[in-house]
Amino acid sequence: MATQPPDIKAGFIKEYVIKMESGETISITPAELNHFQEGWSEKLAWKWLELPVKPVQNELNKLVFVNRSGKDLNFSILVDYKVETASDIPFVYYSSTRNALVTYDDVYYRLFGGVGSSGTGNQFSTVQVETVDWLKGKPFNMQPLSKQSSGWGTEYCFSMKKNSSGYLYEWSFSGENLQELEEVHLQYQCLLRKREVPV
Numbered sequence: 001m002a003t004q005p006p007d008i009k010a011g012f013i014k015e016y017v018i019k020m021e022s023g024e025t026i027s028i029t030p031a032e033l034n035h036f037q038e039g040w041s042e043k044l045a046w047k048w049l050e051l052p053v054k055p056v057q058n059e060l061n062k063l064v065f066v067n068r069s070g071k072d073l074n075f076s077i078l079v080d081y082k083v084e085t086a087s088d089i090p091f092v093y094y095s096s097t098r099n100a101l102v103t104y105d106d107v108y109y110r111l112f113g114g115v116g117s118s119g120t121g122n123q124f125s126t127v128q129v130e131t132v133d134w135l136k137g138k139p140f141n142m143q144p145l146s147k148q149s150s151g152w153g154t155e156y157c158f159s160m161k162k163n164s165s166g167y168l169y170e171w172s173f174s175g176e177n178l179q180e181l182e183e184v185h186l187q188y189q190c191l192l193r194k195r196e197v198p199v
Contacts, residue, residue: 011083011084011085011088011105012081012082012083012084012088012151013029013081013082013083013084014029014030014080014081015028015029015079015080015082015131016028016029016048016077016079016080017077017078017080017131017134017135018046018065018075018076018077019075019076019077019078019134019135020043020044020073020074020075021073021075022043024041024042024043026039026041026044026046028046028048028063030048030050030061035049035050036048036049040068041068042068042069043067043068043069043073044065044066044067044068044069044073044075045065045066045068046063046064046065046066047063047064047065048061048062048063049061049062049063049064053171055174057174058172058173058174059171059172060169060188061169061170061171062167062168062169062170063077063167063168064165064166064167065158065160065165065166065167065168066164066165067160067161067162067163067164067165067166069162070163072159072160072162073158073159073160073162074160075157075158075160076122076155076156076157076158077116077155077158078129078131078134078153078154078155079112079114079153079154079155079170080129080131080151080153081112081152081153082128082150082151083150083151086150088105089149089150090103090104090105090110090148090149091103091104091105091145091147091148091149092126092127092146092149092152093126093144093146094124094126094142094144094145095111095182098111098182099113099120099121099189100112100182100185101124101126101152102178102181103149103152107176108174108175108176109174109175109177109178109181110172110173110174110181111172111173111178111182111185112152112154112170112171112172113170113171113172113185113189114154114156114168114170114171115168115169115188115189115192115193116156116158116167116168116169117158117166117167117168118156118157118158118159118166119156119193120156120189120193121155121156122155122156123139123140123154123155124140124142124152124153124154124155125140125142125143125153125154126142126143126144126145126146126149126152127141127146127149127150127151127152128149128150128151128152128153129141129151129152129153134155140153140155154170156168169192171185
């Protein structure tokens with residue numbers, strides 16, 4: 001598979017935002033050269049890991065969380081992407097058949113997908129998500145495609161029993177052949193959606 005050379009930057013910054021029904025929020029911003037992070041609040045403990053994957057410009061991440069609240073817990077996770085510079089602004093579209101977002105920069109495709117213990121993404125945005133509005137409950141400004149997008153995002157919703165754990169696997173693959181990227185994406189969906197996390 002023809003892939004993007006390792007020295008070409010991905011062109012985006014990523015943040016995870018966790019929103020609980022109580023209004024509590026948690027923000028996780030993976031830092032460069034930091035392949036593992038962990039933290040906790042009164043209700044939720046979490047660990048984020050960057051998993052090894054090839055080619056080097058592809059990404060596979062895992063977010064594991066444990067319900068510490070002593071009761072059932074509902075929350076949402078926004079995986080929010082923003083372009084680094086104006087020159088990186090790509091064409092972005094939502095693939096309903098693959099349940100994924102795809103960007104194209106006139107040379108390379110990049111497919112963004114994921115799967116969690118409660119299923120695949122619930123909402124997708126091909127335009128930049130305003131986090132403040134999302135935290136207030138405003139729905140995504142969903143458009144099937146955006147010719148020049150400064151950001152995009154996916155929301156995953158979770159419903160956890162007390163003292164239980166869950167996970168989110170999230171990935172992006174880059175290359176010149178979109179069909180090959182979609183095939184890898186489907187393989188990861190089938191493999192990782194059946195994983196269980198020990199308590």
